Amino acid sequence: GDSVTQMEGPVTLSEEAFLTINCTYTATGYPSLFWYVQYPGEGLQLLLKATKADDKGSNKGFEATYRKETTSFHLEKGSVQVSDSAVYFCALRSAGGTSYGKLTFGQGTILTVHP
Amino acid sequence: SAVISQKPSRDICQRGTSLTIQCQVDSQVTMMFWYRQQPGQSLTLIATANQGSEATYESGFVIDKFPISRPNLTFSTLTVSNMSPEDSSIYLCSVPGQQFLNTGELFFGEGSRLTVL
Numbered sequence: 001g002d003s004v005t006q007m008e009g010p011v012t013l014s015e016e017a018f019l020t021i022n023c024t025y026t027a028t029g030y031p032s033l034f035w036y037v038q039y040p041g042e043g044l045q046l047l048l049k050a051t052k053a054d055d056k057g058s059n060k061g062f063e064a065t066y067r068k069e070t071t072s073f074h075l076e077k078g079s080v081q082v083s084d085s086a087v088y089f090c091a092l093r094s095a096g097g098t099s100y101g102k103l104t105f106g107q108g109t110i111l112t113v114h115p
Numbered sequence: 116s117a118v119i120s121q122k123p124s125r126d127i128c129q130r131g132t133s134l135t136i137q138c139q140v141d142s143q144v145t146m147m148f149w150y151r152q153q154p155g156q157s158l159t160l161i162a163t164a165n166q167g168s169e170a171t172y173e174s175g176f177v178i179d180k181f182p183i184s185r186p187n188l189t190f191s192t193l194t195v196s197n198m199s200p201e202d203s204s205i206y207l208c209s210v211p212g213q214q215f216l217n218t219g220e221l222f223f224g225e226g227s228r229l230t231v232l
Contacts, residue, residue, distance in 0.1 A: 004157070032219050043119065043223035044158075044207070051217075089158070093219050102173070103221065105158040 002027045006090050006106035013080055013113050021075040021109050023064075023090035031092040033057075033066055033073040034103070038087045047075075047088070080113045087111070117142055117210050119224035127230045128198050135194045136227045138208030143188035148221070149181070150207040158207065164191045198231045205229075 007022040025031065035047040035057070048057035053068035064075045073090060090106040118141040128134050138147060147164040161181055162172040170183040184192045195202050205226040212220035 034219050036221075041225070043225045044209075044221075045223070046212075046218070046220040049219055051219075091219075102160050103158075103219065107155065107157040 002031070002092060002094055002104040004090050004092055004104055004106035006088075006109050008109070010110035010112060013111070015082055015113055015115050016079045017113075019075070019077040019080045019084075019111070021088055021090075021111070023073045023075065023106060025071050025073065025090075025092050027071075027092055027094055027104075029094065030068070031094050033064070034091045034093070035062070035064055035073070035075050036089040036091055036105075038089070038108075040086070044089065080111075082113045082115055085111055085113045117144070117212070117222040119208055119210065119222055121206075121208055121224035121227050123227055124225065125228040125230075127232060129232055130199055132198055133194055133196045134198065134229060135192050136206050136208075138191045138193070138224060140189045140210055144210045145188070146211060147185065147191045148209045148211075149183065149191075149193045150209060150223075152205040152207065152226070154203065161193070161206075164193075195229065198229075200231045203229060203231045 003026045005024050032051045034049045036044045037047045038044045048059040050057040050066035056065045062077045064073050087108045089108045091103045120139045122137045149161040150158045152158045160173050161176045162170045164170045164183050164185040166185045182194045205228045207226045208224040209221045
């Protein structure tokens with residue numbers, strides 16, 4: 001079945017540091033890939049997406065590129081801020097899924113950014 | 116976007132009891148989804164709640180353990196029955212965005228954190 005593996009956290013960085021959170025997946029066909037973020041006290045929200053190979057999703061300074069050859073979708077940001085402290089979830093939706101709305105999530109990575 | 120309210124936000128329950136979680140959405144939606152996030156693990160889809168029909172359960176989840184109601188297009192409940200410590204989790208309600216098939220965007224409530232003693 002489908003699965004998503006994220007790098008283990010927590011990740012602690014200083015402000016303006018470079019961020020990478022690794023995400024790899026296992027799925028048949030060509031899934032759509034997503035990063036969701038959960039800020040303290042809030043619900044999960046979509047951060048960015050990519051629906052086909054070599055697509056780059058971007059939002060709020062974050063980027064992730066859909067790499068079919070390495071089955072990866074790593075999240076990056078060049079300069080993190082304290083306000084980026086949150087839990088980040090990598091997720092996929094299978095191309096031929098029969099469960100409408102079924103996203104397969106990674107386990108989440110806690111990011112803490114210090115001033 | 117959709118605003119989703121869940122109640123309770125957290126609760127501590129005794130083994131063998133049942134608890135019902137409510138999910139209210141500020142707009143009408145065809146489908147609502149219930150996810151579970153066990154400690155240190157990823158989110159797992161429990162079931163899809165359809166208005167006017169029975170919920171569709173994912174493998175490993177059964178109606179007797181997680182009965183779901185969907186009385187109208189803005190509301191759903193999930194009951195966790197005969198709880199054991201293994202049911203200690205965060206339960207999340209979610210709804211698809213209008214462009215879900217293209218974007219994959221789901222809107223989530225803040226979750227209900229259950230601890231079973």
